[in-house]
Amino acid sequence: MHSRSVSEQWKDLPSCASAPTWRVVDGLVSARVFYARIAPERLRRVIPLAPALLLVGSLVIGLLALGWRSLHAYDSFLAVQGGWSLTQYGAVLSDPQFHTVLQRTLLMAVITPIVAVGIGVPYAMTLTRCKRRWVRLLLLIGVFVPLLTGDITRTYGLLVAIGPDGPLDWITSNVGLGSPHLLGTLWAVGIGIVQIQLPAAVVVLLPSVLRIDPELGSAAMTLGASPRTVFLRITLPQLRTGIVAALAACFALAMASFADPAILGRGLMNFVSNFLQSRYLTLGSPPQGAAIGILLLVIVSLGTALILALGRARRRRSR
């Protein structure tokens, strides 16, 4: 008796259950119940990944197509694709031009990560230890502006800065050193690559810099260690994982750099990426370009894996 009166009272209360929004929500709820009935639990857990896997799958298909093309002979005069063969890889690997380009790229991919991490470690430490918020903001902006303004704006800025009649020229000629003529040399390309590597290095290093235990450093100081010893034997070992990961990321970035050699190198200092493009498009041999692409992919993957493995091996031995 009592419960019926309550439910009758509820019926009289104003309700928003018939509002369009709730109608939509009710519809979605019944759709979900229906979906839960027809789809097994395991499938339901993986299905939201489907769009992302499709997206990446399109790249996998592209890479497979590239690999398939690289395994064919090609007549660049008639522009006709021939049968299956490994001639493209043989031709690329015995091409002296490719040797020069690969050597140059590997050299820069070894030097620039070391420079970038060398700057990145103090940068990340300052970023985490500074107390004023505006300093931290300035450092964050400094690291992200080159990354986010994109290759073109970044390299244009560097062109203006180190190009003929730029500020660097002005400073050096006023000091009496003469103009440095950086454009078109590996120095200019290196500066550009380090600039794009720094944000990556800092972002990768930050988690391990934040995990540094300040007590350990203080303990070593109490035991009479000099600041240099503390840095080399206490701080750096704690950063090892971060440094190895940062080196790997920077290596991959340097190997893949395209805009810096093209713009700051003035086309005189081609890297593997530029070489690939000129072979594929300008010289009109798509299978050879494809072979260079697959080689580049393999070199980057192997190099990154090697750096990570070496870092892990060193750590195990030192324990």
Next chain:
Amino acid sequence: MRRLRLAGLVTGCALVPLLVPTVLVLTASLSEGEVLTFPARGFTIHWYSAMIGNDAIWSALGNSLYVASVSVAINVLCGVPAALVLPNVGRYSGALFTVVLSLGLSSPTIVSAFAYFDVYSRIGIGKNLTAVALAIAVTSFPFMLWTVLAAMEDLDSDVLPAAATMGADPVEQFFFVRLPLLAPGIVTGALVVFVLSITDFVVSQVLTTVDDQTLPVYIYSGLRGAISPALGAVSALFIVVVALAFAAVLRLGKVERFLFRT
């Protein structure tokens, strides 16, 4: 103490090459003369008025905006559902999926660009900006995924059970509890992807032609000759877009939380 001062010194020196070129772009765009010199001669807004009157720039900007918007849409549609379930698929398969889904970043950009070029030329898609946007979306996808995953980590794990006890259906839990809490992370990811896509150069210079080029490719075609201040005005446009996006992201407060997570 001495060590910290040394670190500060290195950082200060690093800031100069990081920030000065960007500032120079802005000053260069205001200087007179056909070729850039330093110190700048005179002050003019001629290059900006020339830019506004140039139809090629406007159509290139339109192409860039279209590509970036499509790329953001693809990233949100694929990234948010993936990030929602990734923490629940188990540790090993979760790590495996994360590695697979980051392929767009781990594969060299130029190789990805030519991979799409190869496929598009095989199936006969030429001059299609949506196809260009798909290729760019793949290369920027990891940034979207990581940002939303970081936002998921911040989520209080008791909130969803609390909603469930009060009778919320999973659908309602998603729309009224999870989505509002994840919104700052999703917006941050979308802004980062937008900026990365609108400034993309490597992929679009392979996949576009003179007729449908994006703004970075347009600027590049002018970079090969003498360095003209006219390009500074166009580049300044990018800096403004990036500055706005950066200000929005900092306001959401997610970047600092993401970077300084322990």
